[in-house]
Structure formats: C-alpha cells, structure tokens
Amino acid sequence: MKRKKLLYGTLLYISFLIVLAAVMILPSFAVSDIPDMSAAKAVYLYNVEQNRVMAQKNADISVYPASTVKLMTGIVAIENLSGRLSETITVTEKMLAGVVGNNIKLKAGEKVTVLDMLYGTLCGGANDCASVLAHTVSGGIEPFVELMNQKAVLLGALDTHYTNVSGMHDSAMVTTAYDTFLIAKAASEIQLFVEIASESRYQMPKTNLSEDRNVYNKNYLISRYSETKYYNRYAKGLNSGFTSQGGYCLATCTEKDSQTYICVVMGADERDGDIFSYTIANDLIDWAYSSYGYLEVLSSDRLVCEVSVDLSEDVDYVTLRPAHSLTLFLPLDIDIEKDLVYSHKVTSPKIEAPVREGQVAGFITVEYDGEVLGSVDLIAMNSVERSEFLYALKRIRDFTTTRGFIATVITFVILLVVYVFGMAVYRTKPANRRRRRR
Numbered sequence: 001m002k003r004k005k006l007l008y009g010t011l012l013y014i015s016f017l018i019v020l021a022a023v024m025i026l027p028s029f030a031v032s033d034i035p036d037m038s039a040a041k042a043v044y045l046y047n048v049e050q051n052r053v054m055a056q057k058n059a060d061i062s063v064y065p066a067s068t069v070k071l072m073t074g075i076v077a078i079e080n081l082s083g084r085l086s087e088t089i090t091v092t093e094k095m096l097a098g099v100v101g102n103n104i105k106l107k108a109g110e111k112v113t114v115l116d117m118l119y120g121t122l123c124g125g126a127n128d129c130a131s132v133l134a135h136t137v138s139g140g141i142e143p144f145v146e147l148m149n150q151k152a153v154l155l156g157a158l159d160t161h162y163t164n165v166s167g168m169h170d171s172a173m174v175t176t177a178y179d180t181f182l183i184a185k186a187a188s189e190i191q192l193f194v195e196i197a198s199e200s201r202y203q204m205p206k207t208n209l210s211e212d213r214n215v216y217n218k219n220y221l222i223s224r225y226s227e228t229k230y231y232n233r234y235a236k237g238l239n240s241g242f243t244s245q246g247g248y249c250l251a252t253c254t255e256k257d258s259q260t261y262i263c264v265v266m267g268a269d270e271r272d273g274d275i276f277s278y279t280i281a282n283d284l285i286d287w288a289y290s291s292y293g294y295l296e297v298l299s300s301d302r303l304v305c306e307v308s309v310d311l312s313e314d315v316d317y318v319t320l321r322p323a324h325s326l327t328l329f330l331p332l333d334i335d336i337e338k339d340l341v342y343s344h345k346v347t348s349p350k351i352e353a354p355v356r357e358g359q360v361a362g363f364i365t366v367e368y369d370g371e372v373l374g375s376v377d378l379i380a381m382n383s384v385e386r387s388e389f390l391y392a393l394k395r396i397r398d399f400t401t402t403r404g405f406i407a408t409v410i411t412f413v414i415l416l417v418v419y420v421f422g423m424a425v426y427r428t429k430p431a432n433r434r435r436r437r438r
Contacts, residue, residue: 033291035283039276041247041267042177045284047292048185048260050329054288059178062159063266066249067125067218067241068175069167071183072148074122074193077133080147082192085115095135096128101168102218103128110209119202122193124215125241127166134165141165157182169243180264184238184251188262194253197237198222220278221252230278232285240277248277254285259329261288290332297336297366297374298326304344304364304378312353313387320346320361320378328366328373341367344378353386 034055037043042058081087091110104126106112114136120129134144141164148162157179163170187193196202200223204213217223219240220230234254242248247267254261263284268277299322306317334340346362362378 033287035280035287037280037284039269039271040265040280042264043266043280043284044177044181044262044264045288046181046185046262047288047329048188048262049258054261054292055284056177059181060159060176062174062176063249064169064243064246065160065162065167065173065175065180065266066169066243066246067167068180068183068239068249068251068264068266069162069165069173070121070125070130070241071180071187071239071251072151072162073130073133073165074118074197075183075187075190076144076147076151077118077121077137078190078192079151080137081114081118081133085113085118087114088112089114089117089132089136091132092135094140095132099128099131099166101127101166104204104213104215105210106132107209110207112204112207116204118192119196119199119204120215122196122237122239123199123202123217125218125239126215127168130165152179152183155182155186167241167243169245171245175266177264177266180249180251180266181262184253184262184264187238187251188236188253188260194236194238197239198235201225219250219252220275221250221281230275230282232282234285234289248275250277250281252281252285256289257293259289259293261285292329293332294327295330295332295334295336296325296327297330297340298322298342298364298376300325303381305346305362307346307348307361308350309355309384310350310352311386312384315384318351318355318361318384319381320344321381322364323358323360323377323379326366326374326376330368330373334368339368340373343367346378351380353384355380355382355384357381357383 037057044059045055093108106128117129120126138144152160160175160179163173202215216225220227221232221235234256236253238251240250250265263281265277265280344364359380360377365375
C-alpha cells in the first residue's frame with residue numbers, strides 16, 4: 001500500500017508541476033486594488049474556466065483544516081454511497097462514540113437514510129452524521145479516514161493529512177489553502193454534493209425516535225437563518241467552519257456570467273463582530289466579477305487587409321476579414337485600442353482566382369503585453385471568378401517554363417543542330433569523291 005501511495009504521489013506531483021507550468025504561462029494582467037487579505041492566514045481564488053489563479057496568499061503553508069475536512073468526508077461518502085441514498089441505516093452506540101461538537105442529536109437505535117446523513121453532514125455540518133456515514137462505508141472511523149487520505153493523494157493534495165471525519169482539532173491533521181482548493185474543486189464537480197451544500201435548510205423527516213428536524217446550513221454565504229450580512233446569491237456551497245486553533249475557514253464555489261470561481265479562506269480572524277473568512281471571500285469574489293470579464297476584442301466585420309488576385313478580369317484584389325469574432329477574458333478596464341496589439345499575416349501575397357467567399361488566406365493575432373491571447377483565421381469577404389482565357393495563357397506559360405519542356409526544347413535544338421551538321425558533312429563527301437576521280 002505504501003509503495004502504491006508513493007507511486008500515486010509521484011505521478012500526481014509531476015502532474016501538478018505540469019499544471020503549475022501551464023498556469024504560469026497564462027497571461028498575467030495587472031489589476032490593482034486586490035482586496036485586503038491580511039485577516040486570514042491563507043487564501044486561494046481560482047477561475048475555473050480560465051484555469052487561472054486570480055489571487056492567493058500563503059497558499060502552501062500548513063494550516064489546520066477545521067470543518068473543511070467535511071469536503072473530503074462528503075466526497076468519499078458520495079463516491080461509496082451514491083447508489084444507496086434511500087437505504088435505511090440504524091444508528092448504533094459505536095457510531096456515536098466520541099462524537100463532540102456540532103450535531104443533530106442522533107440517538108442509538110434511530111433509523112435514518114443515507115441521504116439524511118449527507119444533508120446532516122454537508123448542509124448542517126453535523127459531526128454525528130459524518131460519523132454515521134464513515135461507519136456505513138467502512139465500518140469505523142479509522143478505515144474511512146484512510147480512504148480520505150488516499151483520495152487526497154489522488155487529487156494531488158499531498159500536504160494534507162486527515163485524522164478524523166469532522167474537523168475537530170487535532171494537531172496532526174493539517175492541510176494548505178492550495179490543497180483545500182483542489183479538494184473543493186473536486187467537490188464542486190459532484191452534482192449531489194453541490195445540491196446538498198447549497199441548501200439553506202433541509203427538513204429531515206421524522207424517524208422512529210425523533211420528530212422532523214430542521215437542519216440549517218452553517219455556511220453564512222448560503223443561509224440567512226442566523227446571520228444575513230454575508231449572504232451571497234451566487235454561492236454554491238461548499239463548506240465553512242471554525243476551531244479556536246484553525247480559525248474561521250471557508251471553501252465556496254460561485255457562478256455568475258459564465259464564470260466560476262472557487263475561493264478558499266483559511267485561518268481567518270473575527271473582530272468587532274466580523275468573521276473575516278466571509279468578508280474576505282465576498283470581497284474577493286466581488287472584485288473578480290467586477291474587475292474581469294469577457295470583452296469582444298475582434299469583430300468578424302473588421303476589414304483587415306487586401307490581397308492581390310491573379311487570373312481575374314473583374315477584380316485585382318480581395319478583402320480579408322476575421323472568420324469569426326474573438327472574445328477574451330480580460331480586465332474590464334483595459335483600453336482595447338491602446339493596450340492590445342493586432343498583427344496579421346497572409347498565406348501568400350497574391351491569390352489565384354477562383355476565390356471562394358470564406359476561403360482562408362491568413363490569420364490575425366491579438367497580443368497584450370507581449371503575449372499572444374488569441375488568433376483567428378482571415379477569410380475572403382467575397383468570391384472572385386476565374387478568367388478561363390487568362391487561365392489558359394497561364395497554363396501555356398507555366399508549361400513552357402517547366403524544366404521538362406525546356407529540356408525537351410534544348411534536346412530538340414541539339415538534335416536539329418546535329419542533324420543539320422551531319423547533313424552538311426554528308427553532302428560534302430560526294431563532292432570530294434568526284435574531285436579525286438578527276
């Protein structure tokens with residue numbers, strides 16, 4: 001198992017380096033006024049569609065994960081139980097042994113469903129529900145935690161180590177903002193996880209030992225039940241929590257204007273009634289959406305250049321335009337005309353008719369600060385008919401200038417010269433013979 005884990009770790013480390021290199025060569029745009037992140041130990045903001053880190057702070061330092069542990073608890077539980085959501089679980093004393101912190105007061109002998117426990121864990125942040133899930137999957141906490149650590153390696157979260165399923169503090173349980181981002185990104189790609197973590201309230205049906213329970217989301221970006229000032233209507237989960245040692249921690253996913261952001265804030269403070277995991281996340285998300293967006297930098301109607309046309313009696317040039325418009329993700333305050341550089345290249349300085357409308361004849365590139373952001377084919381705006389007479393003349397000209405034709409002509413001339421010379425010599429011989437006879 002250790003060798004297998006080492007192999008996984010090595011392969012994923014190499015993959016991480018490749019991804020990191022790809023991110024590093026992405027265009028970097030200097031946008032000022034990035035929100036203050038000083039009230040958190042570590043921060044990571046990432047744009048999914050652009051595969052780009054938008055802001056970060058101490059992303060690789062070791063921090064305590066607090067309740068963000070439940071990101072992995074949920075991932076592993078859903079991977080193993082997604083086909084058993086309606087299955088009934090009988091809660092046991094063993095499942096509840098040692099459970100402390102936030103819980104929904106499950107009782108031994110109580111019958112619940114897998115789906116109830118997922119909502120209790122991912123929506124309500126309930127530690128007793130997380131324990132029930134772990135025992136249902138693996139028969140105990142320790143083997144389930146081993147699955148969590150194996151999954152962390154598979155996701156590339158190589159600086160993360162779990163010791164429990166709830167996030168209750170353990171000095172041996174550590175992670176980083178970058179690792180938490182990787183895990184949060186994996187969670188954001190699981191539809192069931194996002195659906196559950198995005199619910200502000202789940203009404204858990206009555207059981208054999210309890211009446212209906214209202215399970216409220218502990219993430220203030222999602223739920224306004226106990227706090228309203230942090231609510232973000234674009235947030236899709238994912239998890240929030242607190243321990244005195246780990247501070248306030250948050251991992252969320254937001255969607256707006258075809259842009260998806262994953263934001264992780266770890267080890268944030270609370271001052272004067274403000275919980276900075278939420279304020280930093282909201283400030284960063286607002287900043288990203290207001291500072292960046294899609295801009296059309298090239299219109300398909302733009303007339304780029306003209307190219308000469310041969311073999312046509314009607315026109316002697318054709319105009320080229322972009323095959324399609326080009327829209328790029330850029331700082332919204334960029335001056336397109338001043339800050340971007342456009343350059344084009346044609347495949348040939350002269351095109352032979354016939355020319356088809358839409359025929360590719362070159363390309364145009366858009367650059368910013370010396371980096372190519374995009375490229376679009378240049379196409380002919382209109383068709384040009386060929387003159388068959390000019391085409392015939394060209395074929396004759398082309399044929400008469402070929403090496404084969406020239407060689408044939410030279411050979412013919414040489415043979416003709418030899419023939420003429422030979423005939424001249426032949427004719428002189430009888431005259432010479434007649435003179436000798438005299």
